[in-house]
Amino acid sequence: MILDGKAVSDRIIEGLKEELAKRGSKPYLAVILVGNDPASRVYVRNKKKKAEYIGVKTDIFEYPDDVDESVILNKIDELNNNSEITAILVQMPLPAHISKEKVICKISPQKDVDCFTPENVGRLSAGLEPYFYPATPQGVLMLLDAYNIEVEGKHAVVIGRSNIVGKPMAQMLLRRNATVTICHSKTKNLEDIIKTADIVVSAVGKKIVRCKMVCKKSVVIDVGIYRDSNGNLTGDVDFNEVEPVVEYITPVPGGVGPMTIASLMCNIVKS
Ligand code: NAP
Helix, strand or coil, X not given: CECCHHHHXXXXXXXXXXXHHHCCCCXXXXXXXECCCHHHHHHHHHHHHHHHHHCCEEEEEEECCCCCHHHHXXXXXXXXXXXXXXXXXXXXXCCCCCCHHHHHHXXXXXXXXXXXXXXXXXXXXXXXXXXXXXXXHHHHHHHXXXXXXXXXXXXXXXXXXXXXXXXXXXXXXHHCCCEEEEECCCCCCHXXXXXXXXXXXXXXCCCCEXXXXXXXXXXXXXXXXXXXXXXXXXXXXXXXXXXXXXXEECCCCCCHHHHHHHHHHHHHHHC
């Protein structure tokens, strides 16, 4: 069965819109965008559009590539201290002269809807409640839940160990009582490990998962999204050969991508 992230996401977004329509006070999102990276501009535009659609007031603060680091840090201070602002997003990547670490540490954990700050990341790894869960892993779990796919007791193999996807994904699966293996570029026998998985979550950005690594009980979640040599959007899983074999699979596009947006909107509404 194909896990339809687009349909589940649309349902969640409509639910959030209805919820906000009934509320007196609305969330207020501030987005900081530095430079002219075309992909970043598209991501920010899409987040703003979706947030405004559900009824979230949104401001984008744009800065040129050569902006001083202190300007960004001061802006975050100002947004932290503005009680009307409930959520802050800083679009990554930042130019090299701006310390990503300083910027992240500046954001108030209570407004950190991306779950980037050390406090929220620490709470997540300590098994405490973070103010917000990271959007992509939370979106993956929301999708599994929407299809009543059991996680507890399953062997989940997460491929990728980035701070925004792989690591928090592994921690969140662990919280759900999965037995978790994390793989990365130095993992030996990747293929053999994937073969032992009930649930595979691939977050790499390269073609990794082939049909010989899965079986008819596998649940395959493809977080990867990139353009192939022909310029087409694709994921980490060879969808055409894996889809006929496995029990559940996400498509790319239309799988994890829309769930990430829905999950982020949940965080903004929670803020
Ligand atoms: P990242 O920071 O580049 O991390 C990639 C991870 O893959 C690293 O941990 C790396 O290992 C590992 N890796 C690289 N080559 C490998 C190999 N041959 N075998 C096993 N592991 C390998 O990327 P990211 O930010 O996590 O994103 C991963 C993918 O997900 C990208 O395609 C990105 O566009 C996509 N993404 C999608 C969404 C969405 O909403 N759909 C959200 C976020 C990201 P090392 O640590 O050893 O280098």
